[in-house]
Each structure stands twice: as structure tokens, then as C-alpha cells.
Amino acid sequence: xxxxxxxxxxxxxxxxxxxxxxxxxxxxxxxxxxxxxxxxxxxxxxxxxxxxxxxxxxxxxxxxxxxxxxxxxxxxxxxxxxxxxxxxxxxxxxxxxxxxxxxxxxxxxxxxxxxxxxxxxxxxxxxxxxxxxxxxxxxxxxxxxxxxxxxxxxxxxxxxxxxxxxxxxxxxxxxxxxxxxxxxxxxxxxxxxxxxxxxxxxxxxxxxxxxxxxxxxxxxxxxxxx
Numbered sequence: 001x002x003x004x005x006x007x008x009x010x011x012x013x014x015x016x017x018x019x020x021x022x023x024x025x026x027x028x029x030x031x032x033x034x035x036x037x038x039x040x041x042x043x044x045x046x047x048x049x050x051x052x053x054x055x056x057x058x059x060x061x062x063x064x065x066x067x068x069x070x071x072x073x074x075x076x077x078x079x080x081x082x083x084x085x086x087x088x089x090x091x092x093x094x095x096x097x098x099x100x101x102x103x104x105x106x107x108x109x110x111x112x113x114x115x116x117x118x119x120x121x122x123x124x125x126x127x128x129x130x131x132x133x134x135x136x137x138x139x140x141x142x143x144x145x146x147x148x149x150x151x152x153x154x155x156x157x158x159x160x161x162x163x164x165x166x167x168x169x170x171x172x173x174x175x176x177x178x179x180x181x182x183x184x185x186x187x188x189x190x191x192x193x194x195x196x197x198x199x200x201x202x203x204x205x206x207x208x209x210x211x212x213x214x215x216x217x218x219x220x221x222x223x224x225x226x
Contacts, residue, residue, distance in 0.1 A: 001059050003050035003080055004070035005032040008096060008117055012068055017043055024059045026050045051079050061087050069095045074102045078109050085110025152215045154206045159224025168196035176218045178210030
């Protein structure tokens with residue numbers, strides 16, 4: 001569920017849809033919702049006030065897995081985050097903040113993460129100066145029209161054929177075309193560039209780079225549905 005389809009929200013919607021995820025977009029202005037008509041597939045559009053509990057329930061919040069609040073003001077986002085967390089305690093919630101100092105307040109209200117677009121923009125400008133080739137590479141993955149590469153994550157379920165096997169045995173790059181760049185253990189320990197002898201276990205999260213279609217295939221193997 002995405003609340004708020006402005007300039008920030010439209011970019012969020014584009015990425016969610018491109019990665020093959022179903023999306024419900026909420027906005028009180030029908031003109032903003034019309035910005036999503038060009039997406040393929042176009043997300044479900046719901047005109048309404050996201051600060052009202054009945055609107056969130058109509059959007060299916062009780063069954064939702066992810067929730068983004070990208071409304072114009074921090075006060076609106078704070079209220080929406082609190083309401084969403086109360087309705088669905090297991091929901092992963094990401095909120096926009098305009099003032100960096102409000103990030104902790106937003107997380108205390110129930111957000112898993114708070115993102116400040118102006119802060120991210122400043123980091124982007126510094127990166128353009130200091131590491132332009134890296135920025136170009138990332139742009140090719142995410143920002144360029146038709147960009148097909150992504151950095152993604154795949155969580156290993158108990159049914160996954162990856163469980164109890166080493167990276168050498170799995171030969172993930174050869175069989176899927178994806179590259180494993182890091183591994184987060186179920187206890188949150190992070191391994192950068194895991195070695196071939198690293199054995200995978202249930203609850204581990206693979207951090208990978210690959211083409212969108214190949215990533216989808218790998219995630220199917222990781223969760224045991226393929």
C-alpha cells in the first residue's frame with residue numbers, strides 16, 4: 001500500500017510495480033492518481049484520505065505485507081504510521097520525513113524505517129562528485145528507462161532447496177545468472193562477499209545482483225516455490 005502519489009510517491013510506485021508486486025495507491029487528489037495510469041500494470045487506485053482508518057481498511061491493510069507513507073507533511077505521515085501499525089502489527093512500514101530530526105519520532109510511532117528525501121538527495125550529489133562511475137552503474141540498474149538490473153534480497157524458507165548447502169554446491173551465478181554479494185544470517189550477522197564454503201541455513205537472506213527476471217527465478221528457489 002502506498003499513501004501519497006506526489007513526485008516521491010510516483011517513483012516509489014514505479015519501482016514496486018516494475019518488480020512485479022501488486023500495489024494499492026491512495027491519494028485524495030484524483031489528478032495525482034492519474035499519474036499512475038502509464039504504469040504497466042497500473043496499480044489499483046483508491047481516492048481517499050489516508051489519515052482515515054476506513055480508507056486504509058478499504059485498501060486492504062489487514063492483509064497487506066508492506067506499507068509506504070509518502071504524504072506531504074511529517075504530521076500526516078506520523079498519524080498514518082500510527083494508525084497502520086495499530087491495525088496491522090506485522091506490517092513493514094516505511095515513512096517519508098521532511099525533517100531528519102523527525103526520523104526517530106516516526107520510528108517510535110511504528111515505522112520500521114524513515115527516509116528523508118532531502119538527505120538522500122544531498123548524499124546523491126556528493127556521490128556524483130566523489131564516485132561518478134558508481135552512480136552511473138546504479139542509475140543503469142534503477143533509474144534508466146528499461147533498466148533491468150537490480151540489487152535484491154531473497155530470504156531462505158525451510159522449504160528452500162538452498163538450505164544446508166554451500167554456495168559452491170549451489171553454483172548460483174552459473175545456474176541463475178545472479179551474483180551473491182552479501183549474506184545476512186538469521187541472527188542479523190552480515191557477511192560481505194561470502195566464501196564458496198559458506199553453508200546456507202533457514203532464515204538467511206541472500207543479497208544479490210541480477211536481471212529482474214532471473215532474480216524472480218532465484219527468489220522462487222529461495223522461498224521453496226520453484
